Amino acid sequence: MRKIPAWLLFLLIFLAAGNQLPARILTVTINAPIHPVTAEIILKTLEKAREEQARLLIIKLNTPGGLDSSMREIIEGIVNSPVPVVAYVSPAGARAASAGFFIAVACDVFAMAPGTSTGAAHPVSIGPTGESQPDKTMEEKVTHDAAAYIRTLAEKRGRNVKMAEDAVRQSLSYTEQEALKGRVIDLVVNSESELIQALNGRQLRRFDGRLEELKLTDEELLEVPLTFRQKLLMAIANPNLAYILLMIGLLGLYFEFANPGAILPGVLGGISLLLAFFSFQILPVNYVGLLLIILGTVLFVLEVKVHSYGALTMGGIVSLLLGSIMLIRSPIPELRPSLKYIIPVALGVSLVFIFLVYLVIKAHTKRTITGREGMVGEIGRALTSFDQQGKVFVHGEIWWAVADEPINRGDRIQVLEVKNNLTLKVKKI
Numbered sequence: 001m002r003k004i005p006a007w008l009l010f011l012l013i014f015l016a017a018g019n020q021l022p023a024r025i026l027t028v029t030i031n032a033p034i035h036p037v038t039a040e041i042i043l044k045t046l047e048k049a050r051e052e053q054a055r056l057l058i059i060k061l062n063t064p065g066g067l068d069s070s071m072r073e074i075i076e077g078i079v080n081s082p083v084p085v086v087a088y089v090s091p092a093g094a095r096a097a098s099a100g101f102f103i104a105v106a107c108d109v110f111a112m113a114p115g116t117s118t119g120a121a122h123p124v125s126i127g128p129t130g131e132s133q134p135d136k137t138m139e140e141k142v143t144h145d146a147a148a149y150i151r152t153l154a155e156k157r158g159r160n161v162k163m164a165e166d167a168v169r170q171s172l173s174y175t176e177q178e179a180l181k182g183r184v185i186d187l188v189v190n191s192e193s194e195l196i197q198a199l200n201g202r203q204l205r206r207f208d209g210r211l212e213e214l215k216l217t218d219e220e221l222l223e224v225p226l227t228f229r230q231k232l233l234m235a236i237a238n239p240n241l242a243y244i245l246l247m248i249g250l251l252g253l254y255f256e257f258a259n260p261g262a263i264l265p266g267v268l269g270g271i272s273l274l275l276a277f278f279s280f281q282i283l284p285v286n287y288v289g290l291l292l293i294i295l296g297t298v299l300f301v302l303e304v305k306v307h308s309y310g311a312l313t314m315g316g317i318v319s320l321l322l323g324s325i326m327l328i329r330s331p332i333p334e335l336r337p338s339l340k341y342i343i344p345v346a347l348g349v350s351l352v353f354i355f356l357v358y359l360v361i362k363a364h365t366k367r368t369i370t371g372r373e374g375m376v377g378e379i380g381r382a383l384t385s386f387d388q389q390g391k392v393f394v395h396g397e398i399w400w401a402v403a404d405e406p407i408n409r410g411d412r413i414q415v416l417e418v419k420n421n422l423t424l425k426v427k428k429i
Helices: 006-019 036-051 068-079 099-106 136-157 161-169 176-181 192-199 228-236 239-258 264-282 287-305 311-326 339-365 371-375
Strands: 024-030 056-061 085-089 095-097 109-112 117-119 173-175 203-205 211-213 220-223 379-382 389-394 397-402 412-418 424-428
Touching: 024 036, 036 056, 036 068, 036 228, 036 264, 056 099, 056 192, 068 099, 085 095, 085 099, 085 192, 095 099, 099 117, 099 136, 109 176, 117 176, 136 161, 161 173, 173 176, 192 220, 228 239, 228 264, 239 264, 239 287, 239 339, 287 311, 287 339, 311 339, 389 412, 389 424
Parallel strands: 024 056, 024 220, 056 085, 085 109, 095 117, 397 424
Antiparallel strands: 117 173, 203 211, 379 389, 379 412, 389 397, 412 424
């Protein structure tokens, strides 16, 4: 059997080495509420870590919580990930509250930076504003379900089950030192490099029960950037921006309908409304609030047709303000438009509507100055004397005119009517 040439052997070894992916530790930053967009970002990063056979994935977490459905999607992805996942609550002053606490407990490693907090995970209803709160039985069912879920996660990860459950049932929050002392978290570290150093050689028990030792030496630390689509979705998912887009959309469409052919306001209004409605698919929208905003717009439009002496306008302003406050049904402030945006935007839009309505009413009530109607009321003088028909000079033109009284040459006359044969009916003034 022939020996393989040395050069060919080196070439095969080189190609095999070239096909191996470099050892990496991936990181992703979540500095937002938990909703479908943040869920997509984390799940895509988990998939990337699996494809690149990363040694570790670090989720830098700073969140007030969010939607239960998105939280469960993220946790499902984490517990089934072949790559170990670390939740790192940072920087100083950050928190992993509510849904963020569940996600962090579900990770292989739960670490916090100094000056951070976690917990406050009691489930809160996000029913539509104005509806009665769920009865006690239903509230207890939701709480028991959340408590059972956190117990399962804490037991599988070897964390303090009682403290984790108390965070759900009693809405308790913990500082990083309290959580470390109570074995809710694994580490308190100042930076990612310190975190990696502390994890090197550490043995982890994965969610399926098997043990895995972390060997972290000279791996490349790579921050996974957000794609353009994800950045756009994150921006649109901002409730303040979604609210402003809705207002711009309604204004644009109203201006287009009031002035057909303007085109630009209609195009901008349509695009803004579509983006706003896309945001409402991400955010927990209260459709009663949305209908109140639309009703306010309708009342502004009706003011043009029905002279209510301001009653419809006031109703529109109140409806717009109430609908804006009720628009997002979430107990988490970060998922609701801020009052510092709602009040000035709603009042500003109301003033614009009122101004546009005023212009329309003014145009409708202004006396016609062209055509047959524009001649009525015009003042002129008689060019001839006549009892029934003669000539008059009106509006810079000579007209045949009739009158019910004698008119003398030079008399000042006023037009009463324009007859079908373009003869003016006049009277002496």
